[in-house]
Amino acid sequence: MATFDNAYSRFVVMAKVVLPLVALGILSTLFLFSKSKDAELTIPYAEVDVESIARDQIIGEPTYTGVTRDGSAISISALSARPRDGDTTYMLAEDLQAVITTPDGTIIDIEAIAGTVDSVGNQAILNGNVQIVTSTGYQINTPSLMSSLNDTDLSSDAGVQAKGPLGVLDAGGMHLTETAENGYLLVFNGGVKLVYTPQN
Incomplete structure (x- = not known):
């Protein structure tokens, strides 16, 4: 019985350390993907419009x-x-x-x-x-x-x-x-x- 309690306690301690790290890794991955996607969609078009207006003075x-x-x-x-x-x-x-x-x-x-x-x-x-x-x-x-x-x-x-x-x-x-x-x-x-x- 004592052996089971010790194993369970070690599992709980490990879970408290591992699970937050996994969650942090998933969130950082989502953040990186989101950032790169937004940059691809918005930055090129914004740069083209600004440069065109500045160059042509339309x-x-x-x-x-x-x-x-x-x-x-x-x-x-x-x-x-x-x-x-x-x-x-x-x-x-x-x-x-x-x-x-x-x-x-x-x-x-x-x-x-x-x-x-x-x-x-x-x-x-x-x-x-x-x-x-x-x-x-x-x-x-x-x-x-x-x-x-x-x-x-x-x-x-x-x-x-x-x-x-x-x-x-x-x-x-x-x-x-x-x-x-x-x-x-x-x-x-x-x-x-x-x-x-x-x-x-």
């Missing part, structure tokens, strides 16, 4: 607003923009949208895939499937369009296709500008071909 959803000398309100927005070679006065933008509202109430909506805004030269150049819709009934498509930021002045020499009150036309270029009578004139030039649609 601006999300920028907006430019102003008033031209002839009183037209102009607003240009984009999905994103970044300075060209670190020069913040010359911005490269993607998914551009512009709205020009003239003093006589004419509204010109413009969309383009990309473009540049030069705040020193006071002009914006829109590129890639430029679509222009005016409240006077014109729908114009052109590969490239230049817009002044100081005056109501839009021009393209990249070829245009337009639908309007007179019908459908193709031309080598277009120019929208203010007239001396404080009105606005839209001129198509460069080999204009018009399919005239009579009005009822």
